[in-house]
Amino acid sequence: MTQARQQVQAHLDELSVTSRRHRGVLRLLREPATIADLVDATALSRRAIETLLRLAGPDLDRVGDTYRLVAAGYDELALPDDAPLAWTGREDPALADRLLPLIAAAPPPVKHLDHVPATPASVARRATWMADELWLPGATVAFIGDHDLTSVALALAVPDVRVVVVDLDTRLLEYLREVLPGAELHHLDLRDPLPAPLVGVADAFVTDPPYTPTGAALFVARGLTMLRGGPGAVHRRGLLAYGYGEQLPTLGLKVQRAVQDLEVVFEQVLPRFGRYVGAQAVGSASDWYVLAPTPRTARAVARFTVPDERIYTHGRQSLEAEPESAASPAAAADPADVLRARLAEHEASTVRAAAVTALAKALRAAGERPSKAQVRDLVAGVLAPAGSTVPDGETAPDGDERLGALDPAARAAVASALVALLPPSSGRPGPA
Ligand SMILES: C[S@@+](CC[C@H](N)C(=O)[O-])C[C@H]1O[C@@H](n2cnc3c(N)ncnc32)[C@H](O)[C@@H]1O
Known part of the structure; x- marks a missing residue:
């Protein structure tokens, strides 16, 4: 085994899981190829290819601006003939x-x-x-x-x-x-x-x-x-x-x-x-x-420090299970419905301020540790009609979906906090 081949192998070992296309270069170098050919075929940078050519130097035959591997021992480093250079959507x-x-x-x-x-x-x-x-x-x-x-x-x-x-x-x-x-x-x-x-x-x-x-x-x-x-x-x-x-x-x-x-x-x-x-x-x-x-x-x-807040989405993936919980007390007093139904009768800014305080308290009681920004986001989601536009031009998320991301205990706590927040209005659907 030549010293150049050893150097190429050490280089490929260093490249680890990212060495695939470099091995593709070695496969292509069985035939004469220019640097432009190699860049074109592998999408590797010119610099990466030049490094490989430099390491393999004495084992290459150079004619004009083409290179070809002439020493033995490179087949086991090269990408196998039947192996693709990259994933192109193959299913199995x-x-x-x-x-x-x-x-x-x-x-x-x-x-x-x-x-x-x-x-x-x-x-x-x-x-x-x-x-x-x-x-x-x-x-x-x-x-x-x-x-x-x-x-x-x-x-x-x-x-x-x-x-x-x-x-x-x-x-x-x-x-x-x-x-x-x-x-x-x-x-x-x-x-x-x-x-x-x-x-x-x-x-x-x-x-x-x-x-x-x-x-x-x-x-x-x-x-x-x-x-x-x-x-x-x-x-x-x-x-x-x-x-x-x-x-x-x-x-x-x-x-x-x-x-x-x-x-x-x-x-x-x-x-x-x-x-x-x-x-x-x-x-x-x-x-x-x-x-x-x-x-x-x-x-x-x-x-990086491990966040002390919860890492899980809990209810997020169970949104589709929502109908099952429709009979539960939390669902009966759906906070988004209560808020939307009563908003018309109250100053929006008053509702918003009270909701931020009540939500933070309810979430903490339910074991969540929301940041101020999270509570503000949640309130914005609850108060904004689904699909409406918020000031930064983004589409507001549906409040129900945001609440669905909470676990059942937090939802129940949020619901009761919001129910307590505003007096019930006559003739509108209210909490049970
Ligand atoms: C978070 S789940 C994500 C969904 C994924 N499609 C699945 O069902 O596995 C991925 C994996 O993380 C594991 N996991 C969840 N919490 C973990 C924790 N605190 N420490 C180690 N593994 C955890 C789960 O058991 C699961 O195998």
Whole structure:
């Protein structure tokens, strides 16, 4: 083996899961190619290609402005002939079929952990994307929560990948022990610090976190901490499933901002990539975010503190279950209805001021720790008619939807606080 080849191998090892297109360059260099050809075929930067050519220098034959590999030993570094350079939308229905019975037999979803099962086709799509887009032979992929069984899909799609799963759900871990005996499984609450043996062990991570700013940031921060070389290892990747209802762009922005506060780049965002059974509030869909660490990520993750507020969405995914709760006392005194019905008889500013105070108190009593901004948002959502325009030109979210994001205890507390807020009006629907 030549010294140049050793240098190329060391370079590819450093590039880790992001070395796929570089390996594609080596495949192309079996035939004479110019730098422009190589840029064109791989979409790698000219600089990346020049680095590779420089390292392989003595093993290349240069004629005019074309290069060709002439030394032996590069085939095992090059992308295999039948492997795509990148994911181009390939689906794997056979993999989805294999996952179907495994997902059906998994422990049923529990609401308080924000479980909403992804469909077998989506789980297969995640694995297919990873198989086609990352360089995974010999790599370790960490799953930061995995009730969807994406770890199982990946192990089926890429047999020589090492899988580590961390989750709070012991039922899930027991199930994975049965169906994925080779996986390394860890029971932990991600709100606690990661145990030392889990720091710096993975080349990539996958997470479908709770869809709150704090939940998403927490799961991503833990995933970044598990990356080999530290959270700022620029050649590792994080994969995040996240979706928001198109009526709640501000929530989408807050979650994206919370994740970007960790100083990661959104290298790709693939829309409606994941589909779910349930979660109709977010269109039963999530986007697929490819997170690339930057040199700033390590400091941002070191500064990250676990939010003391709740990380879960609770009722968000159960909006479709609303009719069941229609008979409950909280539903009978629907706060949005009460407020809307009485607004006509009271000064809007008086209602708003009183509502902010009452809501904050009610939420605290229900165990929530809302920030002032969250309470103001909630009040604005309750008071604004659905679909109306608020001053910054954005469409106001429906108050019912915002309230639906609260858990039942908080909803009940909010309802009774609002009922107490204003005297009932005659002839209008009022609280029971
Ligand atoms: C938050 S759920 C998101 C929905 C996802 N589609 C699913 O059903 O798995 C993702 C995973 O995170 C796990 N999880 C939830 N809270 C956790 C916590 N505090 N620590 C560790 N794992 C947690 C859940 O058990 C689940 O496996």
